[in-house]
Amino acid sequence: MKSDTKKPVYLRRQRWEESSIWQKKVLLVEATGELTERCNFNCLHCYINQPARDQRIKQKELTTAEWLDFLREVVELGCLTVRFTGGEPLLREDFAELYTFSRRLGLKVGLSTNGSLITSRLARLWAKIPPLEKIEITLYGLDANSYEKITRVKGSWEAVQQGIAYLKENRIPFIIKGAMLPPIIERLKEFKRKAQQLASMDFPPAMVFALDLRARRDSPEKNQEIVNLRLSPQEYTRLMAQEEELYYQTMNEFCSKFLGPPGTKLFTCEAGREAVALDAYGQLQPCLLLRHPKTIYPWRTKRNLGQALKQLFPSLLQREATNPAYLARCARCFLAGLCEQCPARSWMEHGSLDTPIDYYCRVTHEQARSLGLIKDKEKGWMVKDWPERLKRWQQAMATKLKKKGIIE
Amino acid sequence: MGSLINLGKKYSLSPNLVVREIEGEVIIIPLTSGVGDMEEALFTLNPTGLAIWQRLDGKKSVREIIQELVNEYDASREEIEEDVVGLLEELYQRKLIVEEEG
Numbered sequence: 405m406k407s408d409t410k411k412p413v414y415l416r417r418q419r420w421e422e423s424s425i426w427q428k429k430v431l432l433v434e435a436t437g438e439l440t441e442r443c444n445f446n447c448l449h450c451y452i453n454q455p456a457r458d459q460r461i462k463q464k465e466l467t468t469a470e471w472l473d474f475l476r477e478v479v480e481l482g483c484l485t486v487r488f489t490g491g492e493p494l495l496r497e498d499f500a501e502l503y504t505f506s507r508r509l510g511l512k513v514g515l516s517t518n519g520s521l522i523t524s525r526l527a528r529l530w531a532k533i534p535p536l537e538k539i540e541i542t543l544y545g546l547d548a549n550s551y552e553k554i555t556r557v558k559g560s561w562e563a564v565q566q567g568i569a570y571l572k573e574n575r576i577p578f579i580i581k582g583a584m585l586p587p588i589i590e591r592l593k594e595f596k597r598k599a600q601q602l603a604s605m606d607f608p609p610a611m612v613f614a615l616d617l618r619a620r621r622d623s624p625e626k627n628q629e630i631v632n633l634r635l636s637p638q639e640y641t642r643l644m645a646q647e648e649e650l651y652y653q654t655m656n657e658f659c660s661k662f663l664g665p666p667g668t669k670l671f672t673c674e675a676g677r678e679a680v681a682l683d684a685y686g687q688l689q690p691c692l693l694l695r696h697p698k699t700i701y702p703w704r705t706k707r708n709l710g711q712a713l714k715q716l717f718p719s720l721l722q723r724e725a726t727n728p729a730y731l732a733r734c735a736r737c738f739l740a741g742l743c744e745q746c747p748a749r750s751w752m753e754h755g756s757l758d759t760p761i762d763y764y765c766r767v768t769h770e771q772a773r774s775l776g777l778i779k780d781k782e783k784g785w786m787v788k789d790w791p792e793r794l795k796r797w798q799q800a801m802a803t804k805l806k807k808k809g810i811i812e
Numbered sequence: 813m814g815s816l817i818n819l820g821k822k823y824s825l826s827p828n829l830v831v832r833e834i835e836g837e838v839i840i841i842p843l844t845s846g847v848g849d850m851e852e853a854l855f856t857l858n859p860t861g862l863a864i865w866q867r868l869d870g871k872k873s874v875r876e877i878i879q880e881l882v883n884e885y886d887a888s889r890e891e892i893e894e895d896v897v898g899l900l901e902e903l904y905q906r907k908l909i910v911e912e913e914g
Contacts, residue, residue, distance in 0.1 A: 414861030414899040415906075420852050428835045482834050510830035510841045533844055536852055 420512060420536060430482025431713050436681035436692050437474070439499070440465055440491040441620075445518055445555040447544065449585060449633050451616040451752070456495055465684045468498040470704065472505055474682055477709050479509045485537070487514035489692070491684070494521035500529055512536040516581075519543075520560055522567030527574040539571065539578040541603075546595055550587030568602065578603050583612040584635055584643060592646070613640060614744045614764070617752045619695055634763065637770035644771065649810050655775055656801045656811075662741030663777075663794055665785075670725045670747055670758055672740070676717025680709065690717045693748035696757055725758040732785065733760050738794070739777065739784035743768040776800070817874060817900045819893075822912040824870030829908055838862055840908060847907045855908070864899050870912045874900065 418424065426433070442461060443453040454461050466474075478486065486506050493499060494517055506513050512535070519541040530539070541564070545551025548561035555561075571578050580599040582588055588595045588611075596608040603609075615634050617627045635643065645651045666672045676690025686704025689695060699720055701712035725731060734745055744764040747757040754761070772778045777797055778787065787793060805811040817823075825831065828844040840855040842848035848855065857865055863885075867877045874896060881892045903909040 412858060412860060412895070414858055414864070414895070415902050416856045416858070417848070417853050418856065420854060423854055424856070425834060425837070425839055425854070428837070430834060479832075484834075507843060508830060510832040510839070531845060534852075 425484060428482065431678070431710060432478055432481040432483040432680065433678040434485045434487070435474075435478040435483050435679070436487045436489060437471065437493075437502075438489050438491070438681060438683045438692065439471070439493040439496045439502070440684045442495050443490060443492040443518070444495060444520060445492070445557050445560055447555050449554070449583065449615050449630050451619045451630070453491060456492070465496075466682075466686050466704065468501060470686065471498070471502050473707070474703070474709075475502070475506055475509055475511070477707070478680075479511065481709060481713070483511065485512045485514060487516065487537075489516040492518055492521065494526070500526060503535075504529070504533060507533050507535070514540070516540045516542065518555075518560075518564060519567035519571075520563035522570050524570050524573075527570035527576055530571075530576045531574040534576075539576060541568065541578055541580050542583070543580050543599060543609075544583055544585055545587050546591055546598060550591075553587055554585055579605055580609045581612070582609045583615070584640075585633060589635075589639075589643070592643070613644065614767075616693065616749060619693060619752055621752065621755060631763075635767075637766045640767050641771045641774045645774065649808070652801065652805060653810050656798070656805060659741070659775070659777070659794065660798055663738055664741065664790065665736050665738050666734070666740045668724045668731060668735050669721075670723040671721045673746060674721075675748075676713070676720060680713065680717075688712050690720060691748060693746075694751065696747070696751045699747070699757075723757075727756065727758040727760075729760050730758040733765070733783070734758075734785075737784035738787055738790035739768050739772050742771055815897055815901060816904050817897050818911075819875045819878070819897075820873055822870050822873050823868055823900060823904070823909045824912055825868055826908055826910050838865065842908075855906075860895050861899050864896050865903075868903075868909060 440462075441452050441454045442456045442458060443450070444456040446453065475486065488499070488502070493515065496502070503513060514537040515535060517539065543551070543564065544554040545561065551561040551564070552558060568578070580603045582595060582599060599605070599609040600607070613635065615630050617630055673691070675694060679691070681689045681692040682703060683689060683695070686702070687695075688701040688703040688709070690699060701716050703709065703712070725735060734740060734743075737743070744767070745761050749761055749764070750757050750759050753759070769778065769784065772784065773780065777793070778784065802811065826847060828842065828847045830841040830843055832839045832841065838857055840848075840857070842853065863881065864877065867880060872880070878889065878893050878896050881896065882889050885892065900909065904911075
């Protein structure tokens with residue numbers, strides 16, 4: 405069997421993240437399961453939540469058996485990770501069953517939750533069968549008063565603290581994710597410090613800056629509430645640059661790699677390539693945000709993930725934008741890499757895939773101005789000599805960063 | 813120190829792990845805490861390891877597995893025994909296999 409004298413390595417131990425299995429050519433690597441749109445909170449800025457007790461919505465949701473079928477199918481395609489999200493995924497009474505089933509199929513499980521429905525029993529299950537990924541808890545305040553102004557549910561702070569206590573008691577690794585919302589912005593440094601301490605994280609919590617409008621385009625009133633909470637472009641830029649050294653270093657690397665006009669192709673991302681999201685009712689989406697009727701696959705009735713991944717989703721990536729405003733602006737804008745504009749967000753804001761989103765355009769231009777990429781009143785699509793400008797900017801930025809001792 | 817592995821005993825895969833095959837490669841994924849001695853670890857096998865692993869059905873003794881491999885591969889019994897015992901010791905220590913009763 406072996407011929408050399410050195411003892412062979414029969415069994416190789418690898419950490420998941422560093423494992424060679426991610427290099428394998430499989431049709432699907434990561435699946436997201438949006439188990440429900442219902443949530444026990446009513447967060448002011450939420451893009452998807454529906455009332456927790458809405459029986460009509462609950463009855464429309466995929467059954468346990470359907471979710472199990474989906475999980476079996478993703479594993480057959482080589483999938484390695486499933487992420488459960490919502491709404492609040494722990495509202496599903498079958499959550500523990502879906503979780504255990506996923507792990508028994510050999511999937512790594514991610515979970516995004518508000519943490520309020522974590523029970524002692526669930527934490528003990530995670531201690532016994534670890535998810536292999538840190539549980540992500542979204543937290544939108546520093547105390548009951550600030551938190552419940554956002555969640556609009558009395559007692560929600562206490563419930564989340566209890567859930568976190570169960571995680572700590574059982575030594576379940578978790579991270580906290582925040583959002584740039586008024587109660588947090590006022591005490592941002594304190595929030596980051598406390599969140600980092602609470603979850604014993606090596607890094608500050610990730611913060612959501614871009615508040616998306618309602619994903620189902622279901623409520624102009626709720627959209628208005630979200631719009632009211634959005635940061636002004638100036639505030640957005642100021643907060644992004646708050647940790648100055650890290651910001652400029654990141655921006656230097658990012659802009660060098662990703663700036664340039666995206667052209668007429670509608671999708672500049674990898675949506676639907678090796679990753680899919682199944683919504684609560686069985687519609688398969690190329691990404692969690694993209695719910696345009698022409699971009700989804702009716703998995704519940706067709707049950708053929710391979711078909712979506714081989715035919716429908718690749719065909720989307722070939723689509724061209726047709727909206728004249730998009731073609732005149734976004735397609736030619738060298739700042740596109742900095743912008744949150746994408747077909748999913750265009751759908752959320754305007755009901756089409758290629759309409760420029762004014763808010764993100766303003767944010768991007770403000771950011772670019774503050775970085776020195778454009779002059780006052782200049783627009784990204786007007787800059788014809790952008791490669792030369794970017795080169796000069798990179799040189800100036802490198803000098804600045806060297807002077808500050810950030811880079812060598 | 814003697815080997816942890818008894819040639820007359822039968823071993824089978826632990827029920828606390830999941831075995832997947834992705835693109836022809838066998839991947840061993842610990843299911844419960846304490847298996848594999850590192851929660852976020854997974855394991856892969858080299859071809860020799862795989863040939864042995866596939867025979868761990870809890871029905872054949874280690875000696876029988878060695879004999880099967882001797883019949884199948886062009887290598888000496890000593891070499892094969894060293895391979896089999898070496899891997900089984902590692903799997904046993906990591907709680908990836910269990911000894912069958914009796």
